[in-house]
Amino acid sequence: MNSNxxxxxxxxxxxxxxxxGGAAGLAVGQGWSAKGQTVASAAxxxxxxxxxxxxxxxxxNEPPRRGARYSIDHLTHYTPLxxxxxxxxxAPLHFVQQHSSEFPEIDASQHxxxxxxxxxxxLSFSMDDLKRLPSVSRVHFVECHGNSSPAIHAPGAGNPNMxxxxxxxHGMASCSEWSGVPFSVLLNEAGIRKQGTWxxxxxxxxGKFSHTLPTAKALDDCFVAYGQNGEPLRREQGYPIxxxxxxxxxxxxxxxxxxxxxxxxxxxTWNESMNHSVSRPDLGGKARWYHFQWATKSVITRxxxxxxxxxxxxxxxxxxxxxxxxxxxVDISTDGGKTWKEAKIQGPVHSKAHTRxxxxxxxxxxxxxxxxxxTDETGxxxxxxxELTQHWGMQASDWKKKERPRAIHMNAIQPWHxxxxxxxxxxxxx
Amino acid sequence: xxxxxxxxxxxxxxxxxxxxxxxxxxxPNVGQPLSQQEVQAFDxxxxxxxxxxxAGRGTVKEGEAIFAKRCxxxxxxxxxxxxxxxxxxxQPGKPFKGPFYGVEKDGPSYFPYPTIAWDYINxxxxxxxxxSLKTNEVYALVAYLYYRNGIIKETEVMDQTTLxxxxxxxxxxxxxxxxxxxxxxxxxxxx
Numbered sequence: 284m285n286s287n288x289x290x291x292x293x294x295x296x297x298x299x300x301x302x303x304g305g306a307a308g309l310a311v312g313q314g315w316s317a318k319g320q321t322v323a324s325a326a327x328x329x330x331x332x333x334x335x336x337x338x339x340x341x342x343x344n345e346p347p348r349r350g351a352r353y354s355i356d357h358l359t360h361y362t363p364l365x366x367x368x369x370x371x372x373x374a375p376l377h378f379v380q381q382h383s384s385e386f387p388e389i390d391a392s393q394h395x396x397x398x399x400x401x402x403x404x405x406l407s408f409s410m411d412d413l414k415r416l417p418s419v420s421r422v423h424f425v426e427c428h429g430n431s432s433p434a435i436h437a438p439g440a441g442n443p444n445m446x447x448x449x450x451x452x453h454g455m456a457s458c459s460e461w462s463g464v465p466f467s468v469l470l471n472e473a474g475i476r477k478q479g480t481w482x483x484x485x486x487x488x489x490g491k492f493s494h495t496l497p498t499a500k501a502l503d504d505c506f507v508a509y510g511q512n513g514e515p516l517r518r519e520q521g522y523p524i525x526x527x528x529x530x531x532x533x534x535x536x537x538x539x540x541x542x543x544x545x546x547x548x549x550x551x552t553w554n555e556s557m558n559h560s561v562s563r564p565d566l567g568g569k570a571r572w573y574h575f576q577w578a579t580k581s582v583i584t585r586x587x588x589x590x591x592x593x594x595x596x597x598x599x600x601x602x603x604x605x606x607x608x609x610x611x612x613v614d615i616s617t618d619g620g621k622t623w624k625e626a627k628i629q630g631p632v633h634s635k636a637h638t639r640x641x642x643x644x645x646x647x648x649x650x651x652x653x654x655x656x657x658t659d660e661t662g663x664x665x666x667x668x669x670e671l672t673q674h675w676g677m678q679a680s681d682w683k684k685k686e687r688p689r690a691i692h693m694n695a696i697q698p699w700h701x702x703x704x705x706x707x708x709x710x711x712x713x
Numbered sequence: 714x715x716x717x718x719x720x721x722x723x724x725x726x727x728x729x730x731x732x733x734x735x736x737x738x739x740x741p742n743v744g745q746p747l748s749q750q751e752v753q754a755f756d757x758x759x760x761x762x763x764x765x766x767x768a769g770r771g772t773v774k775e776g777e778a779i780f781a782k783r784c785x786x787x788x789x790x791x792x793x794x795x796x797x798x799x800x801x802x803x804q805p806g807k808p809f810k811g812p813f814y815g816v817e818k819d820g821p822s823y824f825p826y827p828t829i830a831w832d833y834i835n836x837x838x839x840x841x842x843x844x845s846l847k848t849n850e851v852y853a854l855v856a857y858l859y860y861r862n863g864i865i866k867e868t869e870v871m872d873q874t875t876l877x878x879x880x881x882x883x884x885x886x887x888x889x890x891x892x893x894x895x896x897x898x899x900x901x902x903x904x
Binding site for chain 2: 406493
């Protein structure tokens, strides 16, 4: 309890934002919790005893912690992007977007992955079978399609804890080394037929989370992952297996993967039709769906919202990523986009993975606006908010509306405002 | 010789495509073959055309009673003002586009295909005991929800023939109209 309280004081100080008690956001069937008061930090749901998790032993007993948001049928944990280094998100800090109220308890020895539908040989694989097959291990980001959504930015968006630390704005993205069996191996074993151009993936969770995946993408670089950062998948990440669909929006990465049905058209499951499409003004109110791939994106994680700036040298650092391939360039602006200078790519650089960048900077105590802008190997450049606003058929003033646009697939450049007193705030819609 | 070639060549032409389609297993003995019966026992996934829909039927009236017993606790009376997922949305029989602004609402008036609700209810509902509804109950619940949203008449019966033919008000509400892969290369990746 003491450490929770001290965490909370620290959060209040850092965030410099009023938090009217831990239960401020609680309403019927829904709640929010502050950094350090999370379901996850109190009792990590991982399937292993909490005292065996190394992160619990951090100095001052203040490990980086995820924030949580939960409701009757939904659970979200936000990765503390500002608190870890390099490109790998420690597994217990990986974001979680669970579309049911609990994590299933699956007995791995009983779990089977079936491949059926338009195949010559329907097959069932045990965990032992999967581990006998040729494996790959690759570093990839996974990101929720709703990450960085405008609905999240700024206080007043429904959550008193939101809109400050980068964690709560962009923390539904994480990056891990994932290990498993390529879809190409499994589909070949089952003898996929030519007309089987789409797959429907179904999870073994309570909500039977399901998603369609084009066979071409599956054969290209997707795999059935059983390992994350050297350990078996955690329960919240889909134990014992999940789909890993590099560079594509989070929902494709079906957790607790149980069935792969080979079909000849997209199946438009409830999850796809409902949650993963949003009406857009530029499309006459029609909903854009099936974005597939994440676009080029970056965010400065330090210094970032809620932190305090001190005069003199401050390294600017952050993460950049693209669903299309490698990051080739990150530009930094400290004057709100008037001038840009190239940041250093720290490396290692992996395709469809978080890429760390750094930039040497000395703050002179004057007002400043920090921005990062990523470019990927296909030449795709991260758009500004103004570009997205125009693209979506909106007016700049629409962002000030009380009811915020539910835009998904958001990859606009993130500005952080530094005031003369050293306080840093989210200036996306300022 | 000539004679045997005349027979052999057409025979090879006929056999070759079949042999190619039957790809070889690289790792025989890994994984268990599944029989058609075994697949049928677990495969509940229903596509947009409803080809896999099982035989059964349900009425609006039956659905109303089942909804009150099994669904109301979370979704509210008649599918409105519940703890989660408001199941009646927009104007009766009109497409519900879902808001670009404000909170997420949903309901059958938003679905592009009539089979989506059937498939989801059948596999994932009720949340406390997914998969426990009988086939006729699922047809009845879908009939009730579509009636509540003004999509079908109170007297219409839902079965494996009538359900896929229901015209959903928002069927033209999605871009692209039918998902295609690879996507349009002329559009920016953040389109």
